Structures are given as C-alpha cells and as structure tokens.
Amino acid sequence: MFGKIQISNKIFWLGVNDRRKVLFENIWPLPEGVCYNSYLIVDEKTALIDTVDFCAGQSFLDTVEKYLDGKTLDYLIINHMELDHTGEVAGLLKKYPDVKIVGNINTRRIFESYFGAVSNFLDVGKGETIELGYHKLSFIMTPWIHWPETMMTYDFTEKILFAGDAFGTFGTLNGGIFDDEIDFNVYEGEALRYYSNIVGKYSGMVQKAFAKLVGVEIKCICSTHGPIWRSNPAKIINLYDKWSKYDADEGVVIIFASMYGNTEHIADYIARKITEAGVKNIKIHDVSKTHISYLIRDIWKYRGVILGSCSYNAEMFPPMEHLCREILHISIQNKKLGIFGTFSWNGGGVKNLLKFADDIKWEQVSEAVELRGIPAEEDYSKYDAMAIAMAQKVKQYKYNNIFV
Numbered sequence: 001m002f003g004k005i006q007i008s009n010k011i012f013w014l015g016v017n018d019r020r021k022v023l024f025e026n027i028w029p030l031p032e033g034v035c036y037n038s039y040l041i042v043d044e045k046t047a048l049i050d051t052v053d054f055c056a057g058q059s060f061l062d063t064v065e066k067y068l069d070g071k072t073l074d075y076l077i078i079n080h081m082e083l084d085h086t087g088e089v090a091g092l093l094k095k096y097p098d099v100k101i102v103g104n105i106n107t108r109r110i111f112e113s114y115f116g117a118v119s120n121f122l123d124v125g126k127g128e129t130i131e132l133g134y135h136k137l138s139f140i141m142t143p144w145i146h147w148p149e150t151m152m153t154y155d156f157t158e159k160i161l162f163a164g165d166a167f168g169t170f171g172t173l174n175g176g177i178f179d180d181e182i183d184f185n186v187y188e189g190e191a192l193r194y195y196s197n198i199v200g201k202y203s204g205m206v207q208k209a210f211a212k213l214v215g216v217e218i219k220c221i222c223s224t225h226g227p228i229w230r231s232n233p234a235k236i237i238n239l240y241d242k243w244s245k246y247d248a249d250e251g252v253v254i255i256f257a258s259m260y261g262n263t264e265h266i267a268d269y270i271a272r273k274i275t276e277a278g279v280k281n282i283k284i285h286d287v288s289k290t291h292i293s294y295l296i297r298d299i300w301k302y303r304g305v306i307l308g309s310c311s312y313n314a315e316m317f318p319p320m321e322h323l324c325r326e327i328l329h330i331s332i333q334n335k336k337l338g339i340f341g342t343f344s345w346n347g348g349g350v351k352n353l354l355k356f357a358d359d360i361k362w363e364q365v366s367e368a369v370e371l372r373g374i375p376a377e378e379d380y381s382k383y384d385a386m387a388i389a390m391a392q393k394v395k396q397y398k399y400n401n402i403f404v
C-alpha cells in the first residue's frame with residue numbers, strides 16, 4: 001500500500017495495482033500486471049475522476065473517504081465507462097447518493113445500462129466547464145479512445161490532462177508512480193502492446209484527439225493506466241503520435257507457422273539474409289507459441305513483416321489465419337510484406353496469405369515463394385531476393401517528433 005500520493009496540493013492519485021488478473025478483458029495476458037488510476041480533487045468542491053476495477057473493493061472507497069477528510073463527493077467524472085474504471089461506481093453511489101455524475105450523452109447511455117437511471121447527471125459534451133474553487137475543469141470529447149463515450153478532463157488551473165485510457169500502458173507501478181521515478185524503458189514494450197491491441201484499431205481517432213489538443217498547454221498527463229507524466233509528457237505524446245500514424249522502426253518481424261520445422265527453417269534462413277543486408281532488429285515468432293498480442297505489438301513496432309505458413313487442409317495454418325484476421329480487424333497500415341510457405345501434397349498456405357495481402361494492401365517487397373517439401377539448393381536464391389528487397393525497404397524511414 002502506498003502512502004498519500006499528491007500530484008499537487010489539492011490533487012491526489014488513488015491508483016490500484018492488479019497483479020492477480022491473468023487476462024486483461026479476459027483476453028490479453030498480463031505478465032507484468034496492470035494498474036488502474038483514479039484521481040481525486042479536494043477543492044471547495046470535490047471531484048473524483050474515474051474509479052478503478054472491482055479488484056480494489058472496499059479499500060478504494062475507504063481511501064476516497066479518508067482523502068475527502070469530512071467533505072462529501074460533489075462530482076464523479078466518468079472519462080471512460082469500461083469496467084476497469086467503473087468497478088467502484090456502485091459503491092460510490094451508495095456512499096454518496098447525491099454525487100453529480102459528469103459525462104456526455106454516450107456516457108449516460110452506457111452508465112444507465114450498468115447502474116440504472118440517474119437523475120443527477122451533468123452532460124458536458126458541448127463545452128461546459130466545472131468550477132471547483134481554485135480548479136476549473138473543461139472536457140475534451142475523444143470518442144473511441146477507446147469506447148464511443150471516451151473523453152478527457154483538463155484542469156485549466158494546473159494544466160493537467162486526465163486522459164482516460166490514452167497514454168496508458170500495461171504493467172503495475174512498482175514503487176515509482178511518476179515518470180521521473182521510473183525507467184520507462186522497462187515499460188515501453190508493454191506500453192506498445194497495450195496501444196496496439198487495445199487502442200490501435202482507433203488510431204485515426206487518436207490523431208483526431210491530437211488535433212483537438214493543439215494549443216492546449218499540458219504540464220502533466222494522468223492516464224488511467226501506468227505512470228503519471230509530470231516531467232516529460234512529450235515523451236508519451238510523441239510515442240502515441242508515432243504509433244497512431246503507423247510510423248515504425250527499422251526492423252522486420254518474421255512470423256512462421258510450421259508443423260514439422262520446414263517453414264521455420266526457411267524463416268531462420270531469411271532472417272540471416274536480412275541481417276547480412278544490414279538490418280539489426282529482427283524478431284522471429286512461432287505463431288503457434290506466442291500470444292497474438294505480442295505478434296501484433298511487434299508488427300506495429302517494425303516496418304517489415306514476413307509471414308510464412310505451411311498448408312493445412314488446403315488453407316493456411318489455423319493460428320496464422322487467426323493472426324491475419326486480427327490484423328485485418330484492427331487494420332494495421334503501412335507495412336512492407338514478404339510471404340512464403342511450404343506444402344507436401346497440395347498448397348493452401350501461400351494462396352490464402354496472398355488473399356490476405358490483397359485485403360490488407362501492404363506493399364509486397366517481392367514475389368511470394370512457395371515450395372513442396374524441403375528447399376533444394378537452387379530454391380534459396382528466391383529467399384535471398386526477398387530478404388534483400390525487405391532490407392532495402394525497411395531502411396528508408398525516419399520519424400520526426402511532433403513535440404520536442
């Protein structure tokens with residue numbers, strides 16, 4: 001249990017670490033856990049910005065009461081209705097029945113479907129502000145980051161952006177709460193896994209949110225997941241800008257589907273040739289072993305993607321099919337693609353990977369290579385050509401930070 005964590009004189013962090021949950025949203029593995037951040041402003045009027053997951057139980061309500069120090073809770077601001085942030089709402093409503101719920105028309109619709117009709121609802125969807133005393137709050141509608149009702153709360157007084165899921169990461173806060181208290185290199189992989197799998201489908205909406213934030217002075221970012229960015233908010237803003245523009249690093253992820261090792265052998269060969277062509281960042285994944293969230297993360301991270309599949313019942317290998325479907329579903333853009341595969345008595349893997357390539361519209365760097373059985377000596381030149389073409393494509397890249 002942390003002691004009292006103050007973001008400023010009147011603003012408190014009420015976060016909770018969750019190391020017990022195995023799967024976020026019952027789908028995404030949490031090897032490093034996750035935290036849920038809630039924020040309390042104790043001014044002449046009081047406001048709680050988001051709550052936390054059910055896992056906190058009564059201790060969260062007790063902490064709210066303690067920090068309120070005899071005051072009542074005037075406002076419950078709902079930046080995001082997903083239940084990892086509204087798990088304590090029912091308890092709060094019992095304890096503070098007169099609290100005013102703050103959100104927008106979509107918030108209200110979802111809120112009432114979970115907690116019943118509310119009469120004390122303040123719709124701030126059209127530019128309304130709230131005066132708490134010293135603090136004055138406004139609200140920025142940021143739909144689909146990552147549900148339709150999502151919004152951000154901005155404190156004019158101290159230039160703090162309470163951002164909801166945006167700028168968040170998987171991973172618990174292990175002592176360090178603020179960006180200057182942690183080594184973010186430890187979190188960056190989980191931050192991208194969070195972005196690519198949870199928020200990434202809505203990257204266009206992230207860019208629309210950035211457009212709304214132009215000219216807004218931001219001294220501190222308080223996300224609902226991960227550290228509070230009080231020293232260098234530009235760091236996470238630039239990362240989110242880069243990720244949501246589908247800008248990627250020089251590197252290649254090779255994902256293979258292999259029943260008996262032939263396709264894996266080719267993956268290793270291609271990786272070696274890409275290395276010889278001067279690319280240092282290469283990841284190879286077995287689609288049958290690595291959770292799809294890591295595959296999606298690495299596809300997001302690197303500019304080049306090479307997919308190799310054996311055939312299976314005249315189709316591509318089922319886990320590869322699952323991966324391709326997910327890539328199409330979240331509509332990852334701007335990749336360079338290579339395709340290869342193997343078969344023993346009929347094809348199917350490459351044929352269906354080519355259908356995927358047509359649908360996703362990534363640039364294919366060379367012709368797909370499919371062969372029966374184990375590659376013969378003369379087959380390897382085709383993989384050499386793919387590796388060299390891929391290396392050339394992924395080296396043509398430079399991202400410029402929007403904030404410095």
Ligand code: FEO
Binds near residue numbers: 147165224
């Ligand atoms: Fe952290 Fe979309 O919930």
